[in-house]
Amino acid sequence: MTLRPAMPRGTWIVTPDKFLTSSQVETLRRSLHAQTSTGNQYAIRNAAMIELLLGSGLRVSELCSLVVGDLFLDPGSSNLLVRRGKGGKTRLVAISEALARYLARFLAWKETAGQSIEPASPLFLSERGCGMHRSAVHRAWKLVLQAAGLPTRHGVHATRHSYAVEVYRRTRDLRLTQRLLGHSSPNTTQVYASLLDDDVRRGVEAIWAA
Numbered sequence: 001m002t003l004r005p006a007m008p009r010g011t012w013i014v015t016p017d018k019f020l021t022s023s024q025v026e027t028l029r030r031s032l033h034a035q036t037s038t039g040n041q042y043a044i045r046n047a048a049m050i051e052l053l054l055g056s057g058l059r060v061s062e063l064c065s066l067v068v069g070d071l072f073l074d075p076g077s078s079n080l081l082v083r084r085g086k087g088g089k090t091r092l093v094a095i096s097e098a099l100a101r102y103l104a105r106f107l108a109w110k111e112t113a114g115q116s117i118e119p120a121s122p123l124f125l126s127e128r129g130c131g132m133h134r135s136a137v138h139r140a141w142k143l144v145l146q147a148a149g150l151p152t153r154h155g156v157h158a159t160r161h162s163y164a165v166e167v168y169r170r171t172r173d174l175r176l177t178q179r180l181l182g183h184s185s186p187n188t189t190q191v192y193a194s195l196l197d198d199d200v201r202r203g204v205e206a207i208w209a210a
Contacts, residue, residue: 019161024150025054031148041113042127046140048106049124049132050159055099056080057163060134060156068107069119073100 020028032050035043053063062082070081078100080093095103111117115125122131141156 018154019158019165020150020154022166025162028144028148028150032144035144035147042140044106044109045124046144048103049137049140050144051099051102052080053156053159054163055102056093056095057160057167058082058093059160060137063124063137064132064134066123067119068117068121068123070123071103071107073104075100 028050032043032047036047049063052058053060058066058080065083066080070083072079072081075097078095078097080095082089082091082093107117115121124132126132126136138156141159142152145152145154
């Protein structure tokens with residue numbers, strides 16, 4: 001039996017199996033589009049949840065707490081208000097105009113489907129007509145992964161890691177990534193920088209090329 005060295009208490013890392021690659025995200029989105037084209041209300045809801053998670057990095061608990069009034073979809077300054085983040089903290093999360101337009105279409109669909117879009121109404125409804133619970137989001141996530149032919153070993157928290165990796169990959173701005181994720185310590189966010197450190201990758205390639 002091979003023994004692995006124990007990790008120091010409080011240490012955590014994001015390994016490649018904990019987030020989706022860019023190609024996997026594209027595959028997932030194509031599958032979500034195909035499912036929503038059927039007009040199934042749960043497929044439309046699930047797609048909106050996944051797109052929001054991928055485009056904002058919200059935790060599942062934060063997603064479940066969203067109400068319609070937490071969306072600020074003004075062109076050029078679109079944001080989500082997270083009222084009950086980790087540790088009870090409130091923060092404003094900037095989102096892209098593309099995601100804002102998607103959510104605006106989702107709100108229009110909700111109204112057409114007879115769902116309330118009053119500010120205090122849950123953004124996402126369960127099959128029972130109430131707000132979503134984390135367990136229900138997890139089940140929906142597994143279903144969309146399966147439909148897309150992607151490994152179901154990924155937990156829904158992979159959407160948050162995928163978002164963080166993509167933000168840091170595109171900006172190389174650790175402070176911005178920390179702010180968007182709502183991390184209280186930059187040490188937590190540093191794991192994404194370590195994962196995508198080009199200097200490390202170049203060094204590894206140089207070693208094997210020697």
